[in-house]
Amino acid sequence: MAHISDVARLAGVSSATVSRVINGTAKVSEEKARRVRKAIAETGFNPNEIARSLYKKSSRMIGYIVPSILNIFLSEIGRAIEDEAFRNGYKVILCNTDQNPEKEAAYIKMLSSMNADGIIITANNEHLDEELESCRLPIVVLDKSAGARYSASVQSDSYEGGKIATEHLIRCGCRKIVLMRGPQQYSSSQQRFLGYVDACNEHGIQPLFVESGFDYREGRDGARELFRRFPDAEGILAVSDMAALSLYRLLHEQGRSVPDDVMIVGYDGVELSELMTPALTTVAQPIEAIGRRAVGLILEQVEKGKIEQREIIFPVTLKLRETTKQI
Amino acid sequence: MAHISDVARLAGVSSATVSRVINGTAKVSEEKARRVRKAIAETGFNPNEIARSLYKKSSRMIGYIVPSILNIFLSEIGRAIEDEAFRNGYKVILCNTDQNPEKEAAYIKMLSSMNADGIIITANNEHLDEELESCRLPIVVLDKSAGARYSASVQSDSYEGGKIATEHLIRCGCRKIVLMRGPQQYSSSQQRFLGYVDACNEHGIQPLFVESGFDYREGRDGARELFRRFPDAEGILAVSDMAALSLYRLLHEQGRSVPDDVMIVGYDGVELSELMTPALTTVAQPIEAIGRRAVGLILEQVEKGKIEQREIIFPVTLKLRETTKQI
DNA sequence: CTGAAAGCGCTTACAG
DNA sequence: CTGAAAGCGCTTACAG
Numbered sequence: 001m002a003h004i005s006d007v008a009r010l011a012g013v014s015s016a017t018v019s020r021v022i023n024g025t026a027k028v029s030e031e032k033a034r035r036v037r038k039a040i041a042e043t044g045f046n047p048n049e050i051a052r053s054l055y056k057k058s059s060r061m062i063g064y065i066v067p068s069i070l071n072i073f074l075s076e077i078g079r080a081i082e083d084e085a086f087r088n089g090y091k092v093i094l095c096n097t098d099q100n101p102e103k104e105a106a107y108i109k110m111l112s113s114m115n116a117d118g119i120i121i122t123a124n125n126e127h128l129d130e131e132l133e134s135c136r137l138p139i140v141v142l143d144k145s146a147g148a149r150y151s152a153s154v155q156s157d158s159y160e161g162g163k164i165a166t167e168h169l170i171r172c173g174c175r176k177i178v179l180m181r182g183p184q185q186y187s188s189s190q191q192r193f194l195g196y197v198d199a200c201n202e203h204g205i206q207p208l209f210v211e212s213g214f215d216y217r218e219g220r221d222g223a224r225e226l227f228r229r230f231p232d233a234e235g236i237l238a239v240s241d242m243a244a245l246s247l248y249r250l251l252h253e254q255g256r257s258v259p260d261d262v263m264i265v266g267y268d269g270v271e272l273s274e275l276m277t278p279a280l281t282t283v284a285q286p287i288e289a290i291g292r293r294a295v296g297l298i299l300e301q302v303e304k305g306k307i308e309q310r311e312i313i314f315p316v317t318l319k320l321r322e323t324t325k326q327i
Numbered sequence: 328m329a330h331i332s333d334v335a336r337l338a339g340v341s342s343a344t345v346s347r348v349i350n351g352t353a354k355v356s357e358e359k360a361r362r363v364r365k366a367i368a369e370t371g372f373n374p375n376e377i378a379r380s381l382y383k384k385s386s387r388m389i390g391y392i393v394p395s396i397l398n399i400f401l402s403e404i405g406r407a408i409e410d411e412a413f414r415n416g417y418k419v420i421l422c423n424t425d426q427n428p429e430k431e432a433a434y435i436k437m438l439s440s441m442n443a444d445g446i447i448i449t450a451n452n453e454h455l456d457e458e459l460e461s462c463r464l465p466i467v468v469l470d471k472s473a474g475a476r477y478s479a480s481v482q483s484d485s486y487e488g489g490k491i492a493t494e495h496l497i498r499c500g501c502r503k504i505v506l507m508r509g510p511q512q513y514s515s516s517q518q519r520f521l522g523y524v525d526a527c528n529e530h531g532i533q534p535l536f537v538e539s540g541f542d543y544r545e546g547r548d549g550a551r552e553l554f555r556r557f558p559d560a561e562g563i564l565a566v567s568d569m570a571a572l573s574l575y576r577l578l579h580e581q582g583r584s585v586p587d588d589v590m591i592v593g594y595d596g597v598e599l600s601e602l603m604t605p606a607l608t609t610v611a612q613p614i615e616a617i618g619r620r621a622v623g624l625i626l627e628q629v630e631k632g633k634i635e636q637r638e639i640i641f642p643v644t645l646k647l648r649e650t651t652k653q654i
Numbered sequence: 655c656t657g658a659a660a661g662c663g664c665t666t667a668c669a670g
Numbered sequence: 671c672t673g674a675a676a677g678c679g680c681t682t683a684c685a686g
Contacts, residue, residue: 014657019681049440051679053377055662075402082423094421096409113376216602245602252604275543275572277579341673346665378663382678
């Protein structure tokens with residue numbers, strides 16, 4: 001690997017000058033600049049990013065901390081984050097935690113020791129708070145409201161999501177509507193629950209719910225409990241699009257059909273929701289926008305050099321598909 | 328942030344000594360070691376990994392380069408990679424390329440400029456070869472055989488996969504069996520195709536196939552063409568589990584049922600395959616093992632300091648589920 | 655506009 | 671066993 005000094009020697013200038021033409025950080029005579037560019041091309045010089053990071057105290061890295069990348073919603077968000085980061089010259093470190101507090105803490109520590117520029121995190125972990133508090137990196141949370149310890153939060157309107165999904169089922173003629181309620185440590189889950197309850201109350205319907213996690217397995221457990229407790233549910237609000245898959249399966253086993261016997265509304269609007277059979281009616285979050293905005297907020301903080309509290313809430317939209325039928 | 332010099336001062340030793348107790352790289356008197364540990368605890372010292380990387384020319388990072396993390400198979404592999412990397416103190420950089428040659432090249436360049444320790448890559452991109460060739464990092468490919476330019480390859484037995492899937496359909500009574508053939512730049516796709524053809528020939532069956540990419544959308548296109556050209560297919564070998572979803576959908580639209588009217592065998596064995604309705608019979612790759620082994624090979628090369636060519640092929644297994652029925 | 659020099663925060667020969 | 675010093679490869683005040 002060629003070093004900056006090799007380029008400098010070849011171009012007959014100092015390393016400082018080479019650095020300046022590479023970064024465009026100061027005026028350099030066109031004559032020398034030309035020689036430098038030529039020397040760079042000849043040597044195939046690729047600046048060592050680590051050396052730069054050490055001096056600048058920034059490695060142009062963003063950590064994406066999630067319970068599991070196998071959660072499709074999170075992987076779609078990750079996709080958007082990666083894309084937005086890349087186009088701004090940033091890299092993303094994938095941090096899968098399995099909700100393991102030690103792994104979460106280790107990653108947070110690791111990221112700060114690497115001069116990362118920010119953290120985007122989803123983790124319903126209470127223990128994490130101290131760890132995050134002692135971390136001076138900009139932190140954007142995706143699953144709860146920004147607290148004293150987070151610099152910013154980017155979410156979609158969960159209250160509205162819970163509400164419109166419920167109202168839609170009511171419009172479809174359902175009276176016995178059961179919500180698969182997400183973990184209540186997440187303020188997003190709380191809000192969705194509230195939206196659901198309010199919609200029920202406004203229509204004189206009794207709110208019913210079971211607890212459930214977001215992923216395949218947890219969703220399956222939640223779905224099982226749902227059918228045990230509410231075998232006569234007419235409409236179901238799935239905790240996630242993925243969980244709806246488990247609903248399909250159990251309903252299929254019971255020989256009940258969707259939407260004729262039971263209607264389902266998913267949540268998230270992942271790509272998969274459209275490809276399921278039947279295609280899933282769902283509350284779509286603006287996944288792309290959430291990911292991009294989260295990165296945008298980090299970059300903003302990096303530029304300003306100070307951490308500002310921000311709270312972004314995007315609107316959600318109901319995608320009408322085949323698992324519900326309006327009368 | 329406390330620096331190593333702060334710890335040294337507090338403990339009344341030199342930075343060298345602090346470094347030695349942290350890394351256990353040389354003997355230090357128990358007395359001083361104790362003082363150092365105490366000082367570390369008091370200052371909350373967290374060594375700057377970037378500084379270490381600069382000196383060691385290793386950032387303990389592995390790049391995972393894939394067309395798209397939205398491909399569930401690749402995200403499950405990524406999950407395994409992340410896990411194995413983490414337990415060895417390595418971080419993984421998520422590099423999504425969308426098969427964009429420029430993005431791929433940029434990531435490869437970025438990774439070497441960051442003193443990354445290796446690259447694990449899936450990318451059916453020819454243009455990439457020069458880029459990889461000029462990169463001295465250990466490179467493990469997942470989708471083709473190791474060539475002059477790759478240090479190692481980790482795959483599962485695609486030939487066998489294509490073969491056993493076909494034989495299974497034959498055993499199920501299918502005679503008109505269509506393969507959704509993956510991109511032939513991948514040697515894995517080629518092998519699978521060969522396994523299919525051989526099985527057909529051995530049973531006097533005419534090989535039939537359409538071309539298809541792996542993901543949702545490409546799979547849908549492939550599936551459409553398949554039904555256009557072979558409306559009377561009895562058995563279908565999906566290019567991936569995800570593509571099978573599109574098959575379900577089209578078949579559903581045609582009012583044909585699985586497995587009674589048509590049988591389907593998926594490929595990959597992602598978690599999702601088990602949760603689909605009907606549950607998908609599929610050729611499962613040892614995803615966890617592949618990811619772990621890929622990381623293992625990188626670490627091995629890092630330790631040895633030299634790049635050795637290796638070719639790992641894991642066995643595949645047929646998971647019998649609901650989309651096929653033996654007679 | 656340009657270069658010599660210091661500095662980013664560690665690690666490790668080297669000498670003792 | 672231990673410390674002073676050099677070095678990893680850049681960037682940027684500072685002086686000119």
